[in-house]
Amino acid sequence: MNNLVKKFRQMAPVISMIISQVLLLGCKDEDSKEYIEGQIPETEVAAYIAQMNQDIADMQQLADGKLRVLTYFQEQDNVWVMELENGHILRIYPEVEKNEKKEIPILGINEEGYWIYEFYNTEDILTDVNGEPVAALAKTGKGTFVPRLRLNEKNYWEVSFNGMQWKQLTSRPVDVISTTSASYSLMNGLVADEENKTVGLSLCCGELTITSVVLGKGTTEAWNKFVLGTSDNVLLDFSYAGYHHGEVAPPDGFSLGYEVINVKERMNAKNLTARAALIDILQEKNLTRKNGTNGNNPNARVVIYFPEGEYVLHNEDDNGMREPEAGKTYATDSKGNNTSYSIPITGGHLVIKGDGPDKTKLIMATPNLPGSTEVMYSSPCMLELKHNSETSKVCTVTSDAKKSTYVVEVDNATGLNKGDWVCLYLKDNTPELVNKELSPYTVEATMTNIIDKGVQVQDFHQIIAKSGNRITFKEPIMHEVEARWKWEIHRYPHYEEVGVEDLSFVGQAKDDFKHHGTWEDDGAYKPLNMVRLTNSWMRRVKFTSVSEATSIINSANVSAYDITIEGNRGHSAIRSAGSSRVFIGKVTDRTNGLLIDNRSVYEEGAGQYHACGVSKPSMGAVIWRVHWGKDACFESHATQPRATLIDACKGGFMQFRQGGDYDQLPNHLDDLTIWNMYSERSRTASGNSAPSGVFDWWRIGFKGWKFLPPTIVGFHGDPLNFVQEQVKLDESHGTPVEPESLYEAQLERRLGFVPDWLKALK
Incomplete structure (x- = not known):
């Protein structure tokens, strides 16, 4: 409880400052398109209204018994702070005079379970587009809805119950939202019953009182047993996941001292398309195929920089033609071409960087055509950050090792050194092993992969010590090793320190997606794959209308975070x-x-x-x-x-x-x-x-x-x-x-x- 209080109190001044600033907005001036009072950007207003809508949804869930209070406390100025079990925070301010918050609709629920609202001191029933009262609680016997609010271009409040149809809610526009509305909340009181572990919550609008169970927080037994x-x-120890085992953040691409190559400048200097300019840079740095050979630059030390703008990296001009193979059917573009090609990027110590996910956009304007229309995932990926070599056997494991241990013995550790990345590998279809792997269940006839190919484990590790034929990994082993099943150590070719950051990938995924409907549903817009990489990352990236965002394949300790997936x-x-x-x-x-x-x-x-x-x-x-x-x-x-x-x-x-x-x-x-x-x-x-x-x-x-x-x-x-x-x-x-x-x-x-x-x- 003390830690939670401390966390909230540290956050409260920041939250209050943001809300106070946002609520300085005045009405829009149709000429300047600026907010008169305080010049608050529209983006901040939208964020505040989104928070209002979240509070409305949380109140409805609390009232209908589908959401509970995790914990609560009272801070200065008699403001109650509640943490809900969904992780959201609700603040309850002391009741403010109605005429001080009249410019914001205050939603509530009446005793019958229907939505009501108050605006400029007038209370009314909330109705849908057909003029019917809208149910908030299941006890009405009708389907329940959660209203959402927004301000339209003329500063009238509107309401929607499905996010698509909007109805004007108020008969007068908002002139100024005053700073006193920083104390906006849907509730104005909390009464705690500590004996029964409940709270009673009174609403600002309507006479309904919500009673919620208080769950409380406590350390779980599973954690205690792990400790x-x-x-x-x-529980296994998952803490070694991520870039450099989660211990540090990846460096910003511009801080590395690498050579920075500007794609837009290359486009202008050589009169190239974005795709051609990128390939020109990759070929220059030996980072992709050129003249029939594969590029390979493990220490490129290059930042490929896409400054603010839109860059089309695939359209129909990039497709080609090949002779159809027997038994396959091909999709074609408007020019009769039937083949699309990925852009392979083969190198380490390389960063692809933009100016931010809302500023730099890498675009697939048309779909990547599939290898066969019958194989719905066979469209190539637009960009592949990839090491092309496979693993290969080095030695055989000769000792058993339990889960959560770090050491194995091998028959010959010659050629293995501290710092090497290797693969702890198993592939064995002995029925005894298969049955053990599936315990407490038994193998079923349809599971032909594990029956024919056997139990397959590939666990990539970094060696931190070697003594004779005894090697120690940085990370704990997560599958029991029994030497009798012929576990092996494989050499693991890979690239290191590869990053993608501060940009968006934009596809054109269809708006009526159907799983396994056609190749266009499943794989037409795949912007990025990361293959055989270690200590690499993707962050501050947005994907819009893509079939698949990213697959991280045969890699180790890659971090992908701070990412948005939106659109269709x-x-x-x-x-x-x-x-x-x-x-x-x-x-x-x-x-x-x-x-x-x-x-x-x-x-x-x-x-x-x-x-x-x-x-x-x-x-x-x-x-x-x-x-x-x-x-x-x-x-x-x-x-x-x-x-x-x-x-x-x-x-x-x-x-x-x-x-x-x-x-x-x-x-x-x-x-x-x-x-x-x-x-x-x-x-x-x-x-x-x-x-x-x-x-x-x-x-x-x-x-x-x-x-x-x-x-x-x-x-x-x-x-x-x-x-x-x-x-x-x-x-x-x-x-x-x-x-x-x-x-x-x-x-x-x-x-x-x-x-x-x-x-x-x-």
């Missing part, structure tokens, strides 16, 4: 594909589109079909504080991912959004850990959501949907139950726990502090 290292601890919804977000300890954090995925199970409904914030997640033999990935769509779920795309942490995330928890062909299942093997997940399900979705509110992890009698028992701690939000025989642990169900983030807590425990880069992201 103590007890024999029944089920598509196939997938950001995934760790066969990589080790990838950190995917602070991603906001609010793409819009048709619901998967009810295509008559268009929903804002539906999200990519597959949210952030994992595929292939991913190991140790952390999905941290990601907010994905309501009609989605984290990705777990089969072909043997393991040891994934879904940490303090928020979004839909829809079944069958994970992906994976039946022959590649299970979706996820051991050590899936879901920590403090806030479930946020679409109210209009159906079908693939959990039937009767029960979410199973191993669907009996169905060849799809297979997860080994996960560890679940602090799952809360939209009510959802799990089949208890199918989970390893389901602790504190319905109530969030402390520590709030497992990754943060484990990193702090290892380092003794939370790094500044991580604190800044929160």
Whole structure:
């Protein structure tokens, strides 16, 4: 409680300053388009109205019993601060005279459960576009709606119940919003009942009193067992995920002292298109194919800089023609071409940098054509940051090693040195091993990948010490090693220190996405892949209307954070594909589109079909504080991912959004850990959501949907139950726990502090 109070009190002056400044806005002058009072930018006004709408939604959820108070305290000036279980903060100010806040509509709920509002001291029922009262609470027996407010161009308040149709709410425009409105809130009183652990909340508009349970915070038993290292601890140490093991932030590209090459200047100097200018730079620096040879510059020390502007890196002019292969069908563009090409970028110590995600835009103007229309994901990726070589065997492991240990012995460590990156590798289809890997379940006939190719593990590690044939890794081993199954150490070719930052990727994804509908749905707009990279990053990046945002493939310790995915919804977000300890954090995925199970409904914030997640033999990935769509779920795309942490995330928890062909299942093997997940399900979705509110992890009698028992701690939000025989642990169900983030807590425990880069992201 003391830490929470301290955090809020540190934030309060900043929050108050921002709100106070924003609320100085006056009416728009039609000539100057400026706000008269205080010259407040429109962007800040929009942010304040967005906060108002969030408060309205939270109040409705509290009133309908779908959201609870986590904790609360009273600060100076009798202002109450509540932290809700969804992570939002609500402030309750002492009642302000009505004539001091008359310029903002105050929404409330009456005793019958309908929305009401007050504006300029007049109270009225809130009605929809047909003039009917709008239900706020389920007790009305009608469908409930959450209103959203906005100011139109003439400064009249408008209201919408679906985000598309807007109705003028007020009969007079706003002249000036006064500074006293900084104390705007929907509630004007809090009465605590500490004995029963509830609070009563009185509304500013209407006579309704909301009673909410206070959940409180406490350290969970699962965390205590991890700290103590007890024999029944089920948590792995995920703290080694991310760039340089999460210990430091990537440097800003301009701070590295690298040569900076300006793409716009190259375009102008040689009269080139953006794509041609980029390829010209890459060829000059031996970073891509040239004259039939592959570029390879592991120490490029170059920043490829896209200053503010729009850069078309793919359109129909970039396509070509090839002879169709027998049995394949091809898509063609308007010129009759049937082939698109990616731009491979092959080098290390390289940064692709813009002036900011709202200033620098890299555009796919037309789709990348697929290799075959029958293979819906076969369109090439526009940019591939990629090392082309594969791993190769160096030696065989001769000793066993338990999970969470760091040392293995090999038959011959010659050629392995401190600082080397290697792959701890296993591929064995011995039935005994396969059955052990799937325990407590048994292999099913449709799982031909694990039956034929066997158990497949590729875990990339950095060597920090070698003594004879004994090698020590920087990171803990996350899969038990038994030497009898012929584990190997492989050489791992890769590039290091590759970054992408401060820009946007813009596609043209269709507005009626259908999963596996056509190649245009699944793969036409894939802007970026990162392949065989270590200690690399992507940050401050926006994706608009893309099929897939980014796959991080066969890489290690890559960080992707501070990312927005918007526009039309598509196939997938950001995934760790066969990589080790990838950190995917602070991603906001609010793409819009048709619901998967009810295509008559268009929903804002539906999200990519597959949210952030994992595929292939991913190991140790952390999905941290990601907010994905309501009609989605984290990705777990089969072909043997393991040891994934879904940490303090928020979004839909829809079944069958994970992906994976039946022959590649299970979706996820051991050590899936879901920590403090806030479930946020679409109210209009159906079908693939959990039937009767029960979410199973191993669907009996169905060849799809297979997860080994996960560890679940602090799952809360939209009510959802799990089949208890199918989970390893389901602790504190319905109530969030402390520590709030497992990754943060484990990193702090290892380092003794939370790094500044991580604190800044929160």
